[in-house]
Amino acid sequence: MNAFTTMIGAASMDEVGLVFGVVSVFYAAIAVYSIRKKLAASARYDKGSLIAKWVGAYLVLGLMVFSSAYTGRGAGLACVLIGVILPGAIILGILITPYLSGLMVSPITNAMEGRLDDHWEKPAYGPAIAARNRGEYEMALSHVAVLLEKHPGDLEGLMLKASIQAENLGDLDAAKETFDEILSEQERLRYNLPVVYNKLADWQLNLFDDPDGARRSLERIREAYPDSKASQLASQRLASIDSLEQAESEKSDIDETFQNFASESAMKDVFDSPLEMPKIAERDADLENEHALAECLNRVEEHPDSIINREELADLYLNHAKEPTLAQYQYEHLLGMPGATEKQKVIWLNKIADIQVKSGGKQEQVKATLQRIIALNPEGAGATRAQSRIMHLAIEIRAANKKNTPLKLERRDEDLGLM
Template identity: 30%
Template sequence: MKASLELLASLIGGALGLGALVWWAVRCLRRAEDPVRLLVKWAVTIIAVAGVWWLAWHLQGGLGAVAVVLIGAVVGVLLSTLWAPHLGALLAKPFTALYDGGDVEPEPQPFYSIALAKRKSGKPLEAVYEIRRQIERFPEDVTGQMLLAEILAEDLNDLSGAQVVIERFIQQPGHQPSDVAAALNRLADWQWKLGQDPEAACATLERIRTLFPDTPMAAQAAQRIAHLSGSQPVLQAAADPRRIPVQPGVPNLGLLDNTAALRPAEPDPAKLAEEYVRHLQVHPADTETREKLAWIYAHHYRRLDLAQDQLEQLIQMPHQPPRLVARWLHLLADFQIAVGRDLQAASATLQRIIQMFPDTGLAAQAQQRLTTLSLELKGQEPAQRPVPLGTYEQNLGLKTAWRQVQRQAEQAAPPSQPSLTPSDRAGAWQTDQSQTLTDGFGPWSRTPSGR
């Protein structure tokens, strides 16, 4: 019984050893660059080792033992030369694996370089064939399915085929919500631009709000719906452009004293506010229109309370990006400085940015603006009134010149000559001035000949 157990144990051990040897051999052959060459080396090694072992078994003692030792040494040198590259690679493998990844199998992934080259060369059908070949191997690949839909819609004008690809992609389980929302957004773009169908585009965007409610994707979809809802006139104008008669230009434009009448009329802020209010009643999530309405309330109507109410609605909207929230708070601070002239309120608004987004670039920007907020307020103060000049004596320069002429006349007059009256002196000064103007060189530059 004991012998039987020992025999069974030896058989099991031999089978395990043989199995491990076969697994190792198959693994080496799969990783070898030249499997046939590796098999030849194994065969030569086995034959050489077996031959040396046979000689050692049969040639025992005397010269036979010496011959076995010499033959074994020669065979060892030959085998070392044969296996030296493999031994060197085995020793260097831990170091080279740091750079080339070693024997780790690369993760299989699809390649679309051939399809992209076919598309750029004007062969969209061949590109579609190459993409479908890759999708057969990787049926859930996002890039391949979106590329296929893009080629069908934009290159082959097959919008229905692109929609089928997008629908199949959405029905596949395991995709990220952001990828599904991006696919539906692309389909909405094609329906609006290529299909000229804003209603279908809005319906596709509504699916995003249905699939992912209360998410940033839903907020973005609502924003797009608000802008696409009134785009039918724009599409009609693009599809059937009308001829606009060109009016003749203004003649002698450069000679006009004032060109204010030629400027186009400014849009009426009151009418714009009415349009924005009606639009927001239908699409309250339209952040762009609400921001424009707040600007009109602040700068046209000078109603800081109404502008602040619109901006607060924007700030309190869920799933808005932090950069937009910080932008609206900065805009509110602008209104509080320019319209309300309230430094304390503007500082509190900027502090909200620091509290809402601590340790971010937005907080650092708000903190930097706090240091210059008082300068902004001074820049908004009305300019001081100019100091009015006093009333001064008229013709001051002429009177100074008249006194100089009077002194010259008094010095040139003889002692017995009566002094000139003021009117005579003024006449003399006028005569001298007219003579100076006539000559052009002054009263003392005349020559004796009168030239």
């Protein structure tokens, strides 16, 4: 302390001011770096309050330095130490010590324990979800809006907002505007676009009865990223929409018959006899299968990479058309599709093996197909089951051949009448 007071007392105010000015430059650099680091780490920090703390600490530090220099030695310095420097040091400790200690120690602690502020980076939408569950949708939207002000562009918050607008308020146009905000972020567009348009297609199908709109949404994914897995998923969904609509149209004939019947009966005031329910016209099974095969071929032609349509076509070829070779081709086409998973390939190869066994294929042919499963992943569960199937393949083929062989009754010439 004696050395400090001697140095302060020996220095003039101009010299102290010059030194303090140089120190101020370093102080400002540290303050700017610390403020930027805090703001980048989390949105919970307020820029104005951070600046105010650093400016306040700077003023307290300046008061301490210049009051000490102005007072000099003796009783005046003692009064300054007690009345200015000691309280100022306490204030400085409160204002900037947490920032400086974090600045110096954080590289070490972050490497050992992870960032302390990581849990602040993700906004908590619990109150908004709770309000939504209670049916307070406007309040839920207000909670989301407050969090989005602090976390602009947050995908989870914007998706929650759009979900409330579409699912709870029935306002699809407002949800689309929210989706437009998500799609405006170009850096994450490749991830956000498939998420947005898949969700939009869900709503258009399930909530707003707009299959054409759902098709347009899914086509948007295919156009934006034609060679991606998102595009493949969109293609599968498009094919499923067509299959669903076709099934609904087949049911509509019966529905319309019943509706006409109900309308006609409602016009009659008096019934002389019990009403007879209309009977559904029975169609030949072969004609139905031919019709189903033709429709399935049309869907496959329109959506060549549709898994559900290819599998249905393979079943029709095998069980109706009795064309096992064409049935196998459908699964071979699926196996050649980019992006097919190991699990899917195992299923399709087992289907091919089933077709070969049922159609009288040779043991070597079926074994070669099962070996393809093992080659996919020798350590996988599919390979284990394929190896077990190879061991019992001869028994499986004999059982299939025995089942397919028609029963021949022995004819006897003698009359086996009653004795």
